[in-house]
Amino acid sequence: MKQKLIRVAEEFTTTPGPRYIDDGSWSGEQFRKEYLEPLLRGDPELSIVVDLDRVYSYGTSFLEEISGGLIRELGPDVLNRVVFITNNPRWNNKVQDFIQKELSRQRKKGAIWR
Numbered sequence: 001m002k003q004k005l006i007r008v009a010e011e012f013t014t015t016p017g018p019r020y021i022d023d024g025s026w027s028g029e030q031f032r033k034e035y036l037e038p039l040l041r042g043d044p045e046l047s048i049v050v051d052l053d054r055v056y057s058y059g060t061s062f063l064e065e066i067s068g069g070l071i072r073e074l075g076p077d078v079l080n081r082v083v084f085i086t087n088n089p090r091w092n093n094k095v096q097d098f099i100q101k102e103l104s105r106q107r108k109k110g111a112i113w114r
Contacts, residue, residue, distance in 0.1 A: 001081075003047045006035060009054035019061035019069075028065030036070055040081060052086035052095070060094055067095045068102035076106050 008016065012035065017026040021033075039046055050066070052058070070078055084095045 001045055001047050002043070003049060004039060005049045005051060007051040007054065009051075011035065014055045016055055016058050016062045018059060019065045028062035028069065031062075032066050032069050032073070036066065036082070037073060040074060040078060047081045048083070050082065050084045052084060052091050053088065058091055058094075063091065063094050064098045068098040071099065071102040071106065076103055 006012075008031070012031055013026040015026060016028070016031075017024045019028050021027050021029045036048065036050070039048060052063075067084060070082065079099065084092070086092050086095075
């Protein structure tokens with residue numbers, strides 16, 4: 001499997017914004033739709049490492065949209081192809097929490113069985 005590293009600070013912005021495009025610039029929705037989804041949809045053999053470091057800060061809504069939102073859009077199997085990395089324990093914990101919450105929602109809806 002091929003792998004691509006996406007550094008949010010270098011390829012997107014050092015000042016991430018809100019969750020939705022309609023709410024302001026540099027949103028989590030914009031990052032998900034313009035960076036993550038096209039790569040994942042375009043090449044089923046590609047895995048992505050998202051480096052969250054070197055930005056000023058993240059709002060939790062941005063982090064939820066790029067993690068939980070990605071699962072909502074592409075399904076839980078997307079986690080086999082995407083990894084979020086950071087040296088910031090708070091950001092890491094938030095992303096992992098959002099992933100687990102979305103997986104739980106998917107299970108309750110019957111979208112996944114494990």
